[in-house]
Amino acid sequence: MTPGRLLSRLGLCLLLLAALQACRTTQPATTPSPAPGAPEAVEPSPGKPAMPPDAPLAAESRWLGELFAGTPVQVSGERDGSVRLVVPMKYAFDAPAAAAPKPPLQAVLDKLSQSLKRQPAARLQAAPPSGKASAERMAAIRTHLAGRGVPSWRVAAAASAEDDQVLLRLVAPAGGLRKLDDATLPPAPRVVPPPAAAASSASR
Template identity: 40%
Template sequence: MTHLKHRHPTARAGAAGLCAALALLAGCATRPRGASEPAGPPASEADRRAAAPAALMAEQQWLQQWFSGTPVAISNDRGDQLRVDVPAKFAFDPGQVGIKPPLAAVLDRVAESLRRRELLVVAVAPPAEAEAALGRRRLEAVTRYLTSRGVEASRISASTADGAALRLRLQINTTGGGT
């Protein structure tokens, strides 16, 4: 085995320089012993609510990236609501309650948004159906799906069916308190 002391002097200098650079980088990546996290006051409820519209816009962009080129329509209503429409034929089979895979993919992303943004809530409107009972059962299926993905049931509400798509409306919780 060749030792560094037997190599050319410039090789030793280069190796020493590399070791010093690595030590400096390692020092930058860690805090000194006994140092704590930078302390800052936790965001107040008012600060979080003030930041919520920007968070909603960020979620819109994030969801649009996921569903670009698909029939899922994502739009911002009045600046304080994000609407996600999934055409009924991609959400449920006719007369059935089971969630189809395309809707499941949308619900997975919406659940992730709700987990990341604690001030957001979702209102679910099933596709308009001749039979109101089917719409209620579909709403229950969507609610069960979202709660199985970690969304608190208190953050999910029902909305009136008003079209040929399942509509999810993400909005800022204005009832106070957050979750």
């Protein structure tokens, strides 16, 4: 082989190697899929950082998030370690002044009572919509939870800045919580019905 052909082939090889290297460096990064059965990360509230994955209530946040996935109930873990749940007004109380919780809100409170029983040091903050019936609605929330074994002193009233939703926060006091693994919590159902259907099935 003549020196000219040898140099030509060598140049071609160098061009191919450069092209392959360019393909590798420009290939978009792919997000690894979670392992089968692994809980998905709970999305944080808009504009707020996510809950640390090792927070004591992280497993409760994932459990609640899986239970109410696909429903109007919003669940998010917050940076301070608390779990935030937002229930739209039309699923919580009959407007404008009814005090009794509707079945969807009752279903949410029932699940929160289970979390409170697993975490004896945790507290629940509840913020019903402001208005004339605010105090009566807060009392009804406490009464419902008391019927599920949660004493009223573990449920604190919080001011609400919204009139179209009920805000519930599972609060983690420093140093007083048990850190649970996902395997210790009840499995979430494969198909989660809407809140109204979930409440009717839970009351049977």
